[in-house]
Amino acid sequence: MDPIHTEIVVLGAGPGGYAAAFYAADLGKKVLLVEQEKKLGGVCLNCGCIPSKALLHASKMIFEARESAHRGITFGPPQIDLDKLRAWKNSIVDKLAGGVGFLAKKRGVQVLIGRGYFEGSQSLRVETAEGQQFVTYDKAIIAVGSKAALPKVFDLGNPRIMTSTEALEVEDIPEDLLVVGGGYIGMELGSVYANLGSKVVVVEALAGILSGADADLVRPVLQYAQKNFRELRFNTKVMQMSTKAKKIRVVTEGPDKVEKEELFDRVLVSVGRVPRFHDLGLENTKVEQDERGFIKINDKQETADPALLAIGDIAGGVLLAHKASKEARVAVETIVGEPSTSAGVIIPAVVFTDPELAWCGVTEAEARAKGMEIEVAKFPWGASGRALTFDRPDGLTKLIIDVATERVVGVGLVGHGAGELIAEGVLAIEMGATVRDLAESVHPHPTLSETIMEAAEVYYGVSTHTFSPKRREE
Amino acid sequence: MDLKLPPLGEGVDSGSVVGILVRAGDQIAKGQGIIELETGKAVAPVPSHTAGKVAKIMVSIGDKISVGQVILSLEESAAAPAKPAPSAPAARPERPVAAQPPSENEPKAGTWVDEEPAPDAPTPAASPTIRRLARELGIDLRRIHGSENGGRIVMDDVRAYIQRLQHLASQAQARTDALAVPSKPPPPRIDFAKWGAVTKRPMTSLRKAIAAQLSESWRAAPRVTQFDEADITALNELRKKHAEIFEKKGARLTLTSFALKIVADALRQHPVFNTSLDEVAGDVIYKEYIHIGLAVDTEQGLIVPVLRDVDKKDLLTLSTEMNEIATKTRDRKISLEELQGGTFTISNQGGIGGGHFTPIVNRPETAILGLGRGALKAVVRDGKIEPRLMLPMALSYDHRVIDGGAAVRFMLDLVKGFENFDEKQLI
Numbered sequence: 001m002d003p004i005h006t007e008i009v010v011l012g013a014g015p016g017g018y019a020a021a022f023y024a025a026d027l028g029k030k031v032l033l034v035e036q037e038k039k040l041g042g043v044c045l046n047c048g049c050i051p052s053k054a055l056l057h058a059s060k061m062i063f064e065a066r067e068s069a070h071r072g073i074t075f076g077p078p079q080i081d082l083d084k085l086r087a088w089k090n091s092i093v094d095k096l097a098g099g100v101g102f103l104a105k106k107r108g109v110q111v112l113i114g115r116g117y118f119e120g121s122q123s124l125r126v127e128t129a130e131g132q133q134f135v136t137y138d139k140a141i142i143a144v145g146s147k148a149a150l151p152k153v154f155d156l157g158n159p160r161i162m163t164s165t166e167a168l169e170v171e172d173i174p175e176d177l178l179v180v181g182g183g184y185i186g187m188e189l190g191s192v193y194a195n196l197g198s199k200v201v202v203v204e205a206l207a208g209i210l211s212g213a214d215a216d217l218v219r220p221v222l223q224y225a226q227k228n229f230r231e232l233r234f235n236t237k238v239m240q241m242s243t244k245a246k247k248i249r250v251v252t253e254g255p256d257k258v259e260k261e262e263l264f265d266r267v268l269v270s271v272g273r274v275p276r277f278h279d280l281g282l283e284n285t286k287v288e289q290d291e292r293g294f295i296k297i298n299d300k301q302e303t304a305d306p307a308l309l310a311i312g313d314i315a316g317g318v319l320l321a322h323k324a325s326k327e328a329r330v331a332v333e334t335i336v337g338e339p340s341t342s343a344g345v346i347i348p349a350v351v352f353t354d355p356e357l358a359w360c361g362v363t364e365a366e367a368r369a370k371g372m373e374i375e376v377a378k379f380p381w382g383a384s385g386r387a388l389t390f391d392r393p394d395g396l397t398k399l400i401i402d403v404a405t406e407r408v409v410g411v412g413l414v415g416h417g418a419g420e421l422i423a424e425g426v427l428a429i430e431m432g433a434t435v436r437d438l439a440e441s442v443h444p445h446p447t448l449s450e451t452i453m454e455a456a457e458v459y460y461g462v463s464t465h466t467f468s469p470k471r472r473e474e
Numbered sequence: 475m476d477l478k479l480p481p482l483g484e485g486v487d488s489g490s491v492v493g494i495l496v497r498a499g500d501q502i503a504k505g506q507g508i509i510e511l512e513t514g515k516a517v518a519p520v521p522s523h524t525a526g527k528v529a530k531i532m533v534s535i536g537d538k539i540s541v542g543q544v545i546l547s548l549e550e551s552a553a554a555p556a557k558p559a560p561s562a563p564a565a566r567p568e569r570p571v572a573a574q575p576p577s578e579n580e581p582k583a584g585t586w587v588d589e590e591p592a593p594d595a596p597t598p599a600a601s602p603t604i605r606r607l608a609r610e611l612g613i614d615l616r617r618i619h620g621s622e623n624g625g626r627i628v629m630d631d632v633r634a635y636i637q638r639l640q641h642l643a644s645q646a647q648a649r650t651d652a653l654a655v656p657s658k659p660p661p662p663r664i665d666f667a668k669w670g671a672v673t674k675r676p677m678t679s680l681r682k683a684i685a686a687q688l689s690e691s692w693r694a695a696p697r698v699t700q701f702d703e704a705d706i707t708a709l710n711e712l713r714k715k716h717a718e719i720f721e722k723k724g725a726r727l728t729l730t731s732f733a734l735k736i737v738a739d740a741l742r743q744h745p746v747f748n749t750s751l752d753e754v755a756g757d758v759i760y761k762e763y764i765h766i767g768l769a770v771d772t773e774q775g776l777i778v779p780v781l782r783d784v785d786k787k788d789l790l791t792l793s794t795e796m797n798e799i800a801t802k803t804r805d806r807k808i809s810l811e812e813l814q815g816g817t818f819t820i821s822n823q824g825g826i827g828g829g830h831f832t833p834i835v836n837r838p839e840t841a842i843l844g845l846g847r848g849a850l851k852a853v854v855r856d857g858k859i860e861p862r863l864m865l866p867m868a869l870s871y872d873h874r875v876i877d878g879g880a881a882v883r884f885m886l887d888l889v890k891g892f893e894n895f896d897e898k899q900l901i
Contacts (some may be wrong), residue, residue, distance in 0.1 A: 247684025338610040344597065405624040407599050434624035 003134040006032040008335065009124055010141045011116045011280075014042020016312030016324025017143035018100050023332045025107040032135060033109050034116045034126055039093075040100040043145055044321040046093055052188055054089045055168065056352055059195035063228070063354070071391065080196060086170055094466040106414075118281035121307045125281075137189070139307055139335050142287075142295060143324065144209055144280065146273040146313035154180070154269045157245050161267045164189060174198050174265035180238055182209035186270035190229060191354055193268075199230040201264075203252055207234050212349075214364045216378075217414040220394040221353045228354075241267065267305055274385075275314050290316065299343040303469040309334065323347045325419040346429050350419040355394055358422035361410035361429045364400055373403045374410075377435065377459035379451045381415050383466045386446040394415045397451035400437060401459060406434040417448055424452055435459045476532075476544045477508065477522055487541040491533050495519060496656060498544070500528045509533065509545055519560040520545070543747060544785045557733040579719045591616035598628040607632060680774050691837040695872040699832040704892035706848050709862040716900050725793035726745045729848070729865070730768065730822045734792050736836075736891030736897060738764050738785040741818060744884045753877050758875055767816035767836060768796065770803040771826070789900055824848060830866045839873045843888070844868040865892060 010021040013035035021033040039046055065075040104111050112135075114128030120133030124140065125132040148163035159166065160174075167189050173196045178341020179186045193202045202209070202225070209225070209232065210218050223233060235255035241248045247263040254260065277293040286305035288296045294316030301309045309331040312324030326345055328428030333340035348360035367374045381387035402409045410426025428438060439456035443449045457463035482489065493510035496502055507519030527547035533545050597615050600608070604627055608615045617633045625662035666672050677685070689699050691697075694795045706729070713727055720727040741748045741764050750759045764785040767778040780801045784792065819836040824847040833844035846866035853862040 339606075341609065398869065404625075407624040407626075431601045432620075432622075432624060432626040434626070435601075436623055448648075 001128075001131055003136065004407075005031070006030045006110070007138050008332075009034060009060065009116075009137040010143060011124070012042065012143035012145055012312075013037075013100065013111070014068065014143060014312060014324065014329045015044045015321040016145070017042065017141070018104065018141060019325040020141045020311060020328035020332055022103060022107055024327055024335070025109045027336055029332075029336070031107075032112060032137070033104060034112045034114065034124070034135075036113070036115045038113060039097040040104070040111070041093075041097045041219075043147070045096050045100070047168055049321055050096060050338045051089050051093055051168045052185075052192070053352060054092050055085075055170065055192045056188060056354075058085055058088070062197075062355065063195045067391070068366065069085075075159045080173070082170055082172065087171075087184075089168075092392075097401050100468040101325040107235045109181055114386070115279070116280045117279065118284050120283045121305050137307075138191060139309065141328070141331050141335075142280075142303075142308060142310040142314055143312045143328070144276045144314050144320055145324075146275050148185075148270070149272045149274045150269055151271065153238070156241065156243055158248065160243075160246075160248055160265065161241065161269060163269055166307070167193075167268050168195075168454045170265075175264075176262075177201070177451055178203065178262075178264040178267045179270060180267060180296065181270040181272070182206070182234075183231065183270060183272070184210060184353070185305065186268065187225065187351065187353045189268055190225070194228045200228075201230050202232045203236045203238060204232070205237050207312040209234075210351060210353075210357065212363070213351070213359060214398075214412055216364075217357055217359065217396060217400070217412045220355050220396065220414050221351070221357055224354055224394065236434050242414065273313065273319055275316070275354050277314065283342070285377045288367070292316075299330075299341045301327050301342065302334060317350065318347055320347060320349065345425050348422045348426050350422060355392065355415045357414045358418040358425075359410070359412040360422055360425045361408070362400055363410060364398070367400055372409075375401045375403055375459065377401060377455045378462065379455035379458055379466060381448075381451060384446075384448060384451050385465075386448050386450070387415065388414045389446065390416065395448075395451070397421075399438070399452075399455045406436060408433055408435055408438065411452070413451075415448070415451075421452065422448065423450055475524075475526065475548045477524070477546050477548065477692060479511075479520065479539055479541050479543050480523065481541055488538060491535055491539060493519075494531060494533070494535060495793065496528050496531070498528050498530055502526060508516045511539075521754050524548070524757040528789050540566065546724045568844065578772060599624050600628075601626075604629065609696075611636075614706075641855060663696055663709035676735055678774060680777070684775055685838070687802065688834050691834050695835050695840075696874060697832075697835055697870050698878065698881065699868050699870045700878075700885050701830050702867045702869075702885045702889055703851075703864045704867060704889040705853065706860050706865045706892050709864050709892055709895050710848065712895060712897060712900065720793060723790060723794075725790055726797055727789070728796075729794055729824060729845070731789055731793040731795060731896060732892070733820055733822065733845060734766055734768075734781065734784050734796070734841070736888060736895070737766060737788055737818065737820060739891060740884055740887045742785060743887055744880065746876055747841045747871070747884055749840050749875055750817075751872065761817045763817065765815050765817050767819035767839070768800070770800050772806070774806070777803050777808065777813070778816065778819055779808050779812050780814065814901060818842070824865070828866075830868050833868060835870050835872050837872075841869060841884075843869070 007030040008024045009032045011034050013033050017033065018040060027033045040209060044050065045470060062078050065078065079258065101111065112126055112128060112133060112323040114126040114133065117125045119125050122136055124135045124137070126135060126214045148165060150163055154161055165241055173193065175198065177193050177200050179190045179200060179202045182202050186202060190200045203309065208218065209222055233254060234421045237253050238250060239253050239259060239423055240251035244263060247265060248267050249261065251259055253260050254468055275293045277289060277295070282289065285308055287308055288304040290296055295303055295310040295314050297303055297310050297315045301311050301315065303310050310412050311331050312325035315320045315327065317323060326344055326347070330340045330342045346360050351357040362372070364376055376398055378396060380400040382393040386394055387393050392415065398412045399408055400410030401407070408428045411428065413420065413421050435456045439454065439460060443453040454463045454465055458466060489511040491509050492512045493511060495507045502508065502522050502525060504523065504525045505521050509520050511520050516554060529547045529549045531546045533539055544646040591614060595794050597622055600615055600616055600620065605615065613632065613635070615627055616782050618627050619625060619632050622628050704814045709732060713729065713732070717727045745760050748761050748764060750758055763783060765780050765782050766784045767780045770777050771781060781792065781795055781799065799808070799812065816839060817837065818839055818894065819843060820841040821833050822845040823831065824845050828844055831844050833842045835842050848865045850861045852859050853863045867885065867888065869881060871881055
C-alpha cells in the first residue's frame with residue numbers, strides 16, 4: 001500500500017477520538033481516524049457506558065415489577081430470554097457504532113481499521129487486514145483509551161472470571177456472583193446481575209463503596225444495595241482464586257484478619273482501569289508518561305512531543321467519556337491555533353446505580369480537606385412531591401456554596417434520575433451562578449428539578465417544603 | 475453654596491457642556507454626575523463634590539466653561555446630609571475600591587483592579603463564553619470586578635474594561651503628544667518677495683513624506699555620528715578585476731555591492747544595529763532577518779527601497795537585485811512593500827562625490843551608514859607615506875539603543891570588512 005499523508009491522524013475511535021476527528025474535519029482539516037476494532041465507538045459504545053445502561057434499564061424492570069406489589073399491582077415471575085436480551089443490547093450498540101461510521105463518511109473523515117504503531121513523531125504504521133499502511137501527518141491525537149485491569153492473581157485464563165467487557169455479554173445468570181471492587185463499574189454491573197436473579201457478593205478493600213463521592217450521597221446507594229445484593233464486605237481483600245470444577249474458589253480476608261473460603265459460579269473483577277499504552281511505539285516519540293503509563297499532557301492536551309496530543313483515558317485524570325469528548329475539542333482547537341484550555345472545566349460524574357449518584361464541581365469532602373470556606377445546603381427528597389409519587393424518597397440534593405461570594409462551587413445528587421439533573425449543576429458552576437440565581441429561577445412543578453431550587457432556598461432558610469430555623473441576612 | 479467646575483487634570487482647563495444631568499429641585503448625592511463636559515480628550519460627567527438640593531443651574535448646553543466657573547447653586551438649607559441617591563451605590567466594602575478616572579461616576583459595570591493579581595488568585599466567576607473571549611483577547615479576568623451576583627463578570631464588564639484600557643492608552647498618547655510638540659504658535663510667515671524675485675513651488679507629496687519622516691527621526695532619536703575611513707585600494711582592484719565577469723552576467727559590481735555584504739556580516743556580529751525600539755512597550759526588538767535599505771537619489775527626491783535577506787545572498791545576486799531595484803525606484807515603479815521592512819540603511823553618495831556627512835537615522839531603524847567618494851590620500855603605512863584610496867564612512871545611530879563603544883566596535887569591523895574583503899566571496 002502506498003504511504004499516505006494527512007494533516008491530522010486520530011488514533012482510537014472512542015468518544016474522544018471520533019469527536020476529535022469530526023471536529024477537525026468540520027474545521028476543514030484532512031483527517032484520518034485509525035481504530036483497531038472493527039466497530040467504531042470505543043469502550044464507551046461497545047463495552048462500557050451504552051451496553052451497561054441498556055442492561056441496567058432492562059433488568060431494573062424485574063425489580064420494579066416486584067416493588068409494585070405493595071402499590072397493588074402484581075405480576076407473575078419474569079421469563080428471561082438471555083439471547084433475546086443480548087441481541088437487543090447488541091442492536092443498540094450496532095446502531096450507534098454504525099452511526100459513528102456514517103457521520104465519519106459524511107464528513108470525509110477517512111477511517112482505517114488496524115493497529116497503529118508510531119515509527120516516529122510524525123509517522124505511523126498501521127497493521128490492517130490488507131497489510132501495512134504507512135501514514136505521515138502534521139499532528140496526531142492519541143486517544144487509545146484504557147482497558148479493565150486484571151491483576152495477575154485473578155488472571156487464571158478461566159472465562160468465568162470476567163472483567164466488565166465479558167460481564168456485559170451476559171452468557172448466563174450465575175447463581176452466586178462475586179464482584180471484586182465496589183467502584184461504579186462493580187456496583188452497576190452487580191445491580192444488573194442482582195436484578196436478573198444472581199446472589200451478589202461485593203468485596204471492597206476500602207472502607208466503603210464508590211470512594212470519591214460524599215458519604216451522605218453514597219448512603220442511599222449502599223442501603224439499596226444491601227437490600228438487593230446478598231452481601232457487601234468492606235476492608236476485605238481477595239487473597240487467592242483458583243478453579244474448582246465449574247466453580248471458582250475464592251479466599252478472602254476481612255478486617256478481622258480471618259480468611260474465608262467460598263465457591264462462586266462467576267467472578268467479576270472491577271478493580272479499576274489501566275491505560276492502553278503498550279505496543280503503540282510511544283518509545284519512538286518524545287511523549288512522556290507517568291509511572292502508571294498515562295501520557296503526560298498540559299492544559300492544551302499537548303504532550304512532550306510537539307507533533308502529538310493526547311486526550312481521554314490515555315491522558316489520565318478521570319476516565320469518563322464526556323471528559324474525553326471535551327478534551328477532543330481542546331486538542332483540535334489547540335492544533336488550529338485557538339487559545340483553548342481544559343483547565344478549570346467542570347467534569348460531572350454519574351454512577352448509574354439504583355438510585356443514581358451524580359456530582360460536579362467540588363465535593364463537600366474535597367472542599368473541607370482544602371480548607372475552603374463553604375456552606376452546604378441540602379434538600380432531602382422525602383420532602384419532594386415528585387419523588388413520593390414514584391415511591392423513591394431515597395434521594396438527596398445538595399449544594400456546596402462558597403461563603404464569600406455565594407457562588408455554587410459544587411452540586412451533589414443522589415436519587416432516581418440524578419444523572420439527568422446534574423447538568424443544571426454543571427451549568428450553574430460554569431456560569432458562575434450564585435445560590436440566589438438558583439433560588440430565583442423558577443423550576444417546574446412537580447419535578448425533581450425543584451429539589452435544586454429548594455436546596456438553594458434552604459441556604460436562605462426559606463425553603464417552602466422543609467423547615468430550617470436559620471435565616472440568612474442578605 | 476455654589477458648585478464650580480473642578481480642576482480636570484493635566485492640560486485641560488475648559489470644556490463645552492454637552493449634557494445637564496440634574497434639574498433644579500433635585501436632591502443630589504456626593505459623587506453624582508451633574509453635567510457632561512466635552513473636553514479635547516473625552517466626554518465625561520462632572521461629579522458633584524458634595525450632597526445637597528439643586529437651587530439653580532447656571533450653565534446651559536453648548537456653553538464653554540472654565541475651571542472655577544459656577545455650574546449650579548445648592549439650597550443653603552440643605553444642610554442635613556442626604557442619603558446617597560440610588561444611582562450612586564457604595565462600592566462593596568470588602569473589595570479594594572476600584573481605581574477610576576476622576577471625572578466619572580461609578581459605572582454599573584466594569585470596575586477593575588490596577589494592581590497585579592497574585593498568580594494564585596482564584597479566577598472570578600464568568601461564563602465559558604466570557605472566559606474564552608478573555609483568552610482570545612489576552613485579558614486577565616482577575617483584573618475585572620464583575621457586576622453581577624457573586625462578582626460574576628458579564629459582557630458589559632469586559633466591554634467597560636476594554637473601553638477604559640483604550641481611554642488610558644489615548645490619555646498616554648495625548649501626554650506624549652503634549653510633550654513632543656510644544657504648543658508654540660508657528661513662526662510668522664515671511665514675505666521673501668520683498669527682497670527680490672521668488673518662485674513658489676508646492677511641496678510634492680513625496681517631499682512632504684520625506685520631511686515628515688526625517689523630522690520625526692530628528693525629534694525622536696538622539697543621534698550620534700561616528701566617522702572613519704577605510705582603505706579600499708585592494709578592494710577597488712578586486713572590483714575592477716571582477717567587474718567584467720559581472721558585466722557579462724548582467725550585473726554591475728559597485729562599491730555598494732561590497733558594502734551590502736560587509737554591512738550584513740557586521741550586523742550579524744553586532745545585532746544591536748539591526749534593531750528597532752518599541753517605545754510604547756519599552757522593548758528593543760532584535761530582528762533575525764537582515765533587510766538593508768538603499769538610499770536612492772531620484773528626480774523627485776530621496777527614496778529608500780529595501781533589499782531582503784542580504785546576509786543570505788551572494789554578491790552576484792545582490793548586485794543584480796540592486797540594479798533592478800534602483801532602476802525600478804527611479805522609474806517610480808517600486809511598490810510600497812518594497813519600501814518597508816528595512817533593518818538598516820546604506821546611503822552611498824560616492825557615485826556623486828562627497829566626503830563625510832551626517833546621515834539621519836531612517837526610523838524605525840536604529841542605524842544608518844553613509845559612504846562618501848573614495849579619494850587618494852597620503853597614508854602612512856609601515857613608516858612610509860603611500861597614496862591609498864580612502865573611503866569616508868559615517869555611521870549615525872540612535873543613542874537610546876546603541877552606545878558609543880558599540881558604535882566604534884561596529885565601525886572597526888566595517889573598516890576591516892572593506893580592507894580585508896575575501897576574494898572567495900566573489901567566485
